[in-house]
Amino acid sequence: MVKTLHSFELSVDLKNTLSNGSEAYEFILKNLIDVVITDIDLPGMSGLDVAHEVNRRKYGCKFIIIGDREKFSYEYACKAIEADVVSYLLKPIIPETLRLYVLKAINELKMHIGDLSMKSVGRVFPLVIEQTDSRQSVDLADKIFKFILEHYKEPLSITDIINKFYISESYISRLLMKYRGKSFKKILTGIRIEKAKELMLQYPVLSIEEISYMVGYNEYHYFSRMYKAYTGVAPSFDRKHEKP
Secondary structure (H helix, E strand, C coil): CHHHHHHCCCCECCCEEECCHHHHHHHHHHCCCCEEEEECCCCCCCHHHHHHHHHHCCCCCEEEEEECHHHCCHHHHHHHHHCCCCEEEECCCCHHHHHHHHHHHHHHHHHCHHHCCHHHHCCECEEEECCCCCHHHHHHHHHHHHHHHHHCCCCCCHHHHHHHHCCCHHHHHHHHHHHCCCCHHHHHHHHHHHHHHHHHHHCCCCCHHHHHHHCCCCCHHHHHHHHHHHHCCCHHHHHHCCCC
């Protein structure tokens, strides 16, 4: 989230990032914060409770609430309206969508500039409150891995992942590296080569070239190079030395 905010190249000065709702609430009351971007599910106080209490005290800052799609409810929506939030966004967050709502928050702030910290400094001070290890992030990484596993036979690219889950390439890379320990390309290659090894053992009548097509490679020589890079030996060597 923080890197995403910095990528927007807006006139903002990120004050802090926190992961506890109660601590965030106290921080807002003691500091000049104009925009708060917060997860709903937080220890201490929920993001919605923080927004409600801060706005009840008329501190004049704007809230953008972020929640898990599976947990969205009518009750949450009503609380968000009562807290007068700028937007209630569902994960996974599309960076450009977040950027538009940050701009909206800034514009709303400018309409009430007499009460704002930004009046004197000419900048907006946002605070990000996000879960440090969101269960949703783990689930999303698992869904991406499952998608790769189900479509490895196809000419799969990271663009297909982007179009399926509506998240950026950099976010996909971070998720897979954090929760799977490998990049998209290495995961895809690993799945394809392991499947090829299974097929060579299971179907000795099939040629290696036929097997390469079955696991998603349209060019046999490229498959052979990737196989050797992954296993250390050529596929023909592996087949010749298969155990009966």
